[in-house]
Amino acid sequence: MGSLQAKLVFLILLQASCNIIATKDEEWKTASATYTKETDGSIITEGACGYGDLHKISYGKYSAGLSSILFNRGSTCGACYELRCVDHILWCLQGSPSIILTATDFCPPNFGLSADYGGWCNFPKEHFEMSEAAFAEIAEKKADIVPVQYRRVKCERRGGLRFTVSGSSHFYQVLITNVGLDGEVVAVKVKGSKTGWIPMSRNWGQFWQSNVNMKGQPLSFEVTTSGGRTLTSYNVAPANWEFGQTFEGKQF
Structure with a gap:
């Protein structure tokens, strides 16, 4: 009986563990990501949130432009997201490393192009436009666009507001x-x-x-x-x- 009870306890703990993992995985959402080659582009130097020189306020290369549905007319400015490249054996770096980005800019829609080719920020697509340096930490720079998973995370800042x-x-x-x-x-x-x-x-x-x-x-x-x-x-x-x-x- 003791052995049976031990097995039951193990199965209960295993099921609980699986539920925890599943719940954690459900926190991730799917989106896509590209990068800009402009070293002085708005993602790095200013952005639609009005932050000015992003290096001076420590966001720097870990800044991102968000598509309309994520940007939400600027109310999302300052929010932090964890991103990882997924489901692409050629472009995603091994181990799916993740990075933390701060929403600082708006990725405008391009309705002249399809959502699958160039119109990546068209509503209601969920898309992140990154700096080249940040993109290279999760995917090969040869890629034009990669599938990603993202989730909101707490922002860690040095100093005060x-x-x-x-x-x-x-x-x-x-x-x-x-x-x-x-x-x-x-x-x-x-x-x-x-x-x-x-x-x-x-x-x-x-x-x-x-x-x-x-x-x-x-x-x-x-x-x-x-x-x-x-x-x-x-x-x-x-x-x-x-x-x-x-x-x-x-x-x-």
């Missing part, structure tokens, strides 16, 4: 970068020494705006990510802050 202030006295704007955990900012509030908390609206990408004149006041920010986490950084910018400056707050 960065707030870059721009605009004018009647149009105040802040770009938020280096966001950890979800990486994807969905709500922002700003507070001066003379105001309460003021909700900011998304201008585009991760630019957030307010029409309140905040000059001469120290600035505090409340940032909420797509996962529902909220972080408050008090007095990030001193009272004498100037447009064009970047300030560092707390990190998730």
